[in-house]
Amino acid sequence: MADDPRINRPTQVDPDRVFNFLVETPTREELIDTARGVILYLEDISVSFDGFRALNELTLYIETGELRCIIGPNGAGKTTLMDVITGKTRPDWGTAYFGQRVNLLRRSEPEIASMGIGRKFQKPTVFEQHTVHENLELAMESDKRVWTTLFCSLTGEEKDRIGEVLELIGLSELVGKQAGALSHGQKQWLEIGMLLMQNPLLLLVDEPVAGMTQQETEATAALLTRLAGDRSVVVVEHDMEFVRSIAKQVTVLHEGSVLAEGPFDAIQEDPKVREVYLGS
Ligand SMILES: Nc1ncnc2c1ncn2[C@@H]1O[C@H](COP(=O)(O)OP(=O)(O)O)[C@@H](O)[C@H]1O
Ligand SMILES: [Mg+2]
Numbered sequence: 001m002a003d004d005p006r007i008n009r010p011t012q013v014d015p016d017r018v019f020n021f022l023v024e025t026p027t028r029e030e031l032i033d034t035a036r037g038v039i040l041y042l043e044d045i046s047v048s049f050d051g052f053r054a055l056n057e058l059t060l061y062i063e064t065g066e067l068r069c070i071i072g073p074n075g076a077g078k079t080t081l082m083d084v085i086t087g088k089t090r091p092d093w094g095t096a097y098f099g100q101r102v103n104l105l106r107r108s109e110p111e112i113a114s115m116g117i118g119r120k121f122q123k124p125t126v127f128e129q130h131t132v133h134e135n136l137e138l139a140m141e142s143d144k145r146v147w148t149t150l151f152c153s154l155t156g157e158e159k160d161r162i163g164e165v166l167e168l169i170g171l172s173e174l175v176g177k178q179a180g181a182l183s184h185g186q187k188q189w190l191e192i193g194m195l196l197m198q199n200p201l202l203l204l205v206d207e208p209v210a211g212m213t214q215q216e217t218e219a220t221a222a223l224l225t226r227l228a229g230d231r232s233v234v235v236v237e238h239d240m241e242f243v244r245s246i247a248k249q250v251t252v253l254h255e256g257s258v259l260a261e262g263p264f265d266a267i268q269e270d271p272k273v274r275e276v277y278l279g280s
Contacts, residue, residue, distance in 0.1 A: 028116050028201060032099030039064045039202050039232045040085065045094035047080055047256075054080040055091065056256035062202070067228035069243045069264075070236045072253035073276065078236045081253070082204050086119050087112040098202070118200030122207045124187040128180030132171050132190055135179050136162045139194035161197065168226060169193040170219065185216030189223060202232045209242050221246045252276075 032039075040062040047055040055077045062068055072078055083089035084096060087109040096104040104112060113119075126135050140158060154162070166172040169189040174182070179190060188208060195203060205224065209217045217239070225246055227233050237243050243250060243264065250267045252260045260270045267273055 029099075031101070032115065032201070033101045034064045034099045034201075036100060037064050038062070039066075039099060040234075041095065041097040042081075042085070043095040045081075045084055045091045045096065047077075047084060047089060047091045053256050055084065058094070058253075058257055060251060060258060062232055062234060065229045065232055067224060067233045067246060067248055068235070069247040069250045070234060070253060071238070071240070071243055071250060072259075076253040077256040078253055079206060080256075082119060082206060082234075082236065085112075085202075085204060086117060113198075116199070116201035118195035118198060118203045120188075120192055120195055120203070120205040120208065122210060124184070124191045126179040126182075126187050126190050126194070129178065131176050131178055132166070132182070133162065133175040135190055136165055136193055136197055139197040165193045165196045168196065169223060183216070185212045185219065188212070188216075188220070192223065192227075196227075200231060202234070203227060205233065205235045207237055208235065209237065209239050217242055218245070 038061050040060070042058060042060045045055050045058045046053060058077070058081065060081075070078055070081070080089060084091050085104065087104060087107055090105065094105075098104050098112070098115060098117065102115060107115070127138060130138065137154065137158075140161075163172075166175060169192055171186065171189060171193065174186065179187065182190060192203075192205070192208075208224070209220050212220060221242060224233055224235060235243075235246070247264045250262065250264050251258055252267060252270075252273050254276050259276065260267055260273050262270075
């Protein structure tokens with residue numbers, strides 16, 4: 001009787017898969033669904049401030065693992081764009097998705113941050129009184145960390161994570177140094193490290209090399225290049241040499257819309273771009 005073909009058994013369901021689904025927590029990539037290779041979808045985004053259109057039907061897609069540079073003259077809407085992605089500003093119009101599933105316009109700023117969008121503001125905000133190592137501990141994912149840091153010992157995994165991030169940001173030699181005593185560039189890298197402790201899938205960086213020395217600027221280009229691939233990185237920057245040194249794809253914003261998009265050389269040759277930005 002058990003083999004009677006008329007009895008409708010759920011033969012399509014693979015028992016191993018059911019087991020896995022119950023036992024394994026889906027990854028964040030699975031939850032937000034990046035299977036199509038796109039981490040961020042922005043379509044027809046408009047933002048007005050007192051009738052002035054800071055963003056005007058802006059459409060932009062960022063691929064998984066991509067390093068994208070966004071340039072544009074002052075007032076083009078670059079910071080407003082980051083504010084929309086991170087939930088700080090709500091657009092009047094448009095669509096914003098993180099992966100296939102997460103509607104960013106329905107999420108709060110803290111929710112968006114915890115789902116894996118990290119934002120580096122222009123000004124470094126490290127804890128000056130604490131060491132480099134303590135800063136990374138304080139930035140660690142779990143909430144309990146805030147209360148137990150400096151009193152409880154770290155797990156092996158947490159120590160490994162801090163070691164990896166120190167290596168990435170190039171501050172391994174300075175773990176015990178007080179953050180307040182770091183150079184401007186080192187503070188910026190430490191803050192990027194603090195964001196990395198939360199494992200963002202998408203990292204937004206606003207004008208990272210402003211105020212940096214030439215050497216620091218080059219090191220930052222190398223750092224951002226290293227960070228892409230394992231996560232997506234969007235960099236807003238004015239410094240054209242810097243953009244040239246890191247950029248794969250460049251998006252030029254002008255008056256709240258995408259004016260041009262492509263590899264740096266093509267962008268540089270584009271007459272529209274020369275007129276509004278590079279030519280000036
Ligand atoms: N909160 C705000 N209130 C009013 N106007 C704003 C606000 N934020 C930005 N703007 C205006 O929107 C435009 C785009 O600003 P912004 O996104 O900061 O440009 P960018 O970062 O490219 O220099 C600017 O003209 C700016 O004055
Ligand atoms: Mg800005």
